[in-house]
Amino acid sequence: MPPSLRELAPAGTRPVAAKAAVVRGLVRQLFLHNSDLQAYRILLMAATGRAPEEVAALTEHDIEFGSSSVTIDFRKGRARARMRQAFSTPGPESPSLLHPARPRLDAGEICRRLLELNRPLAERFGISPVPLFLRAAMFWPQVTPARLDRTSTFAGWLRERGLSVDGQPDIRRLRKSSKVEKAIAFKGRASDIADDHSVQTFHRHYAHGTTLKVIAGSVITAAQTRWLDKAVAGPVVLGEEAEQSLGQPGSAAALGLSEEAVEQLRTGQLDMGVSSCRDPFASPYGRAGQLCPVAPTRCLECRNAFVLPSNLPQLLLFADHLERLQLRLSPQLFHALWGQSRVNVTETIKARTDAEIAQARRQIxxxxxxxxxxxxAHVEFDA
Incomplete structure (x- = not known):
């Protein structure tokens, strides 16, 4: 070999093996090899969330490019199943950004790159359709096409690059990571997470560890949000000064009301019994356009309610009604049905002075x- 070519051989290579080492290096420059395919398999698994064998078996006939999406046919040999899945992609005419605004893996772009890189090797040896995971195997002095070598493992790929992961380095753990992402996105709904296999398979292999924590956290958060909304999204209580300032400019906007609604509020046209209502036809307890079906029993729990000083006598009467209900119902049932109303009406009455309460009692x-x-409201019994 000429000295210029011998210099291309790896350091320490014996002279008799230098020619094969140089040719093998040149082949690796022209075509993909195991290390390249391993990296592309990791990227495509992360982009699609599919199993290693589903990704490695893809060919150009399994991929259909659209203007803004790519549809891929996946085959799972063990389950004898086939599934079509679409992924969004900017398309080949869109500029490729080396540094996108947010991190994302483009399944369509990964497939395009693999087909572009493997097509020359497939055409040279008459392979059709073009496999996504094709490599050039060197059997001196022959170069032959081959699929991803099973001896080239994910653990070996990590060692070559000096990388380490917690736990056993198994490429199938990438699949479990995508399941965790689905669990987070779908708030733990197993029927949506197990979209590429059965729910039983999900429960057996994936519904533990992080996934269970996500499901439990979602349930707890939903319950806390529900009770917090009930406690916080209650009526707006206005004092004497606040009621007098309703006619001032800017008061309507601050309360989220129109000028017409403020006038109706001040003149009692929106009085629902124990409070006035922002809009009786937009009740959170009824259909849109329907007159509130639960007034006045649920006004003290409604975000549409405005409690004015003039409502104090009705509030006192409603508090007396709740006292009588408490004697008829069990503590558990009363707390479930009327606990929040009682807390709200008690706090609203506490905001009034003793003189105001005495005057309201005289009116009653x-x-x-x-x-x-x-x-x-008068025929409620403990079931």
């Missing part, structure tokens, strides 16, 4: 104030 005694409750 003189028959100037009454509380109109539906019949169902």
């Amino acid at each position: 005694a003189e028959g100037k104030a009454a509380l109109a409750l539906p019949l169902s």
Whole structure:
């Protein structure tokens, strides 16, 4: 060999093996090899969330490129199953960004690169359709096409690059990572997470560890959010000064009301019994456009309610009604049905002065104030 070529051989190579080492290096420059295919398999698994054998078996006939998406046919030999899955992609005409605004793996771009790199080798040896994972194997002095070598493991690929992972280095753990991402995205709904196999398989192989923590955390968060919304999204309580300032400029916008609604609020046109209502036809307890079906029994738990000083006599009567209900119902049932209403009405009454409460009691005694409750409010029993 000429000295210029011998210099290309790896250091320490024996002279008799230098020619084969140089040719093998040149072949690796022209075509993909095991190390390259291992890296592309990792990228495609991370981009699609599919199993290693599903990704490695793909050919150009399994891939259909669209203007903004790519559809891939995956085959799972063990389950004898075939599934089509679409992934968004910017398309070949879009500029390729080396540094995108946010990290993402483009399954379509990965497939395009693999087909582009493997097509010359496949055409040279008449292989059709072009496999995505094709390499040039060197059997001196012959170069032959081959698939990804099973002896080239994920653990070996990590060692070559000086990388380490916690636990056993198994490429199938990438699949489990994608399942965790699905568990987070779908809030733990097993029917959505197990979209490429059975729910039983998901429970047996994936529904533990991080996935269970995500499901449990989602359930706890949903419960906490529900009760926090009930506790926080209650009525707006206005004092004397606040009621007098309703007519001032900017008050309507601060309360999220229109000028017309403020006028109706001040004149009592929106009075629902124990409070006034922002919009009786937009109740969170009924359909849109339907007159609130639960007023006035649930007004003290409603975000649409505005409690004015003039509502104090009705609030006192409603508090008395809840006291009577508490005697008829079990503590557990009363707390579940009326606990939040009682807390809200008690705190609203506490905000009034003793003189205001005494004046309201006199109005009730003189028959100037009454509380109109539906019949169902008087026939509630402990089941």
